[in-house]
Amino acid sequence: MTDLSPLLTARYGLGAPEVPIDAFAQDTTLPLLLAHKSVRHFQPKPLPAGTLEMLGAAAQSAASSSNLQTWSVVAVQDPSRKAEAATLCGDQDFIRQAPLFLVFCADLARLKSASEQEDLPGAALGYTEMFLTAAIDTALAAQNAAVAAESLGLGICYVGSARNHPRELAALLGLPERVIALFGLAVGWPVEGETTTVKPRLPQPGLIHHETYDTDARDAAITKYNATMRGFYEAQKMNVEGDWSKHSAKRVAGPESLMGRETLREILEERGFGMK
Ligand SMILES: Cc1cc2nc3c(=O)[nH]c(=O)nc-3n(C[C@H](O)[C@H](O)[C@H](O)COP(=O)(O)O)c2cc1C
Structure with a gap:
């Protein structure tokens, strides 16, 4: 209890x-x-045998739109490949430290080959809807893996910087056409005494609405949250200026804040996602 x-x-x-x-x-x-809290310091300790397979089974147990299973994951454990991936993914050292780096990919390649096998055109694969379907399936699968890892006492951190250098990461991982890395998930044993604390979230009226969307309740919740987060940034000695609104507004201020990801649509098209 x-x-x-x-x-x-x-x-x-x-x-x-x-x-x-x-x-x-x-x-x-x-x-x-x-x-839950993201972990960014890992022990140099291997995972128990079978962990990858169990995380995979948890991931595959997530719901999947029409059971199309439009995702794949590349498990990177080889230290030198992982180090290269870390460099491409924002040069984040925790990726090097973690024994396992899972790169979650939207994958329409299997449906393309099923279409060819069935002598059907697969023309819907060229629409934005199918990319979105794949992105949703991928995220649901990854979150199942993340929760499974945490239930085993492991720590995890998602890595959105896997989209910073998509061409290079695709080459490193040998991704075929119609497969693109959406994010990574570093998995490992948290260092002893890992001091990260749980990060507060918006009060529920900020994003949970009853029957209809309530903008006043949302805005009041943001004001309250900003006070919480000012205290949190200070207590954690985090180098964040202002509050959540300021931090978040800066994060979306312009294309330069997307850290290279502003070209993603072009890259998706290049990798065979039609985006019509
Ligand atoms: C899709 C996604 C990508 C993320 N990318 C990174 C990343 O590249 N580096 C990092 O340190 N944290 C990354 N995070 C972790 C978030 O910063 C973290 O989840 C958020 O600050 C909330 O903190 P918490 O997970 O400890 O609750 C990412 C999280 C998500 C969901």
Whole structure:
């Protein structure tokens, strides 16, 4: 039995929802989900045998649009390939440290070959809808793997910088046409005494609406959240100027804040995703 109150407080700071906690106290999944935090320091310790296969099984157990399974993952464990991948993915050292770097890819190549086998045109594969389907399937699968890893006591960190140098990463991983890396997932044992704390999220009215979308409630929640996050950045000695609104607005200020990813549409077309 886990007391969920401190977990909810950590997750929301000033804006935790009112919940009849006792009704959920027996559940073992909620504490795991509520305690999630990205881990960026890993021990040089191998994963137990079978971990990759179990994470794969968890990933494959996610729902998939029409069961099309429009994703693939490349598991990188070879230290030198992983180091190269780390360099391409924002030169983030935790990728080198982690024993396992999973590169999750949108994959329409299998459907292309099924179409050829069935002598059908596969023309829908050239539409943005199919890329989006693949992106959604990929993210759902990855999150299952992430939760599975955390349930085994492992730490994870997603790596969006896998889109910083998509051509080079595709070459490093031998990705065929109609396959593109969407993000990575570093997996490993957190260093002892890893000090990262749970990062607060928006109070629920900021993004959970009842029946219709409520912009006033959303904006009030953002104001509350900014106060929480100012305190969080200070307490964590994070080098973030201002609050969440400022940090986030800067992140989307212009194409230069996309760190090379502003050319993604062109690259998707180049890799065989039609995007009509
Ligand atoms: C798709 C995606 C890409 C991410 N890319 C990176 C990354 O390249 N480097 C990094 O340090 N963290 C990355 N993160 C982690 C986020 O920064 C992190 O999830 C967020 O700040 C919330 O913190 P938490 O995961 O500890 O709750 C990414 C997260 C997601 C979902």
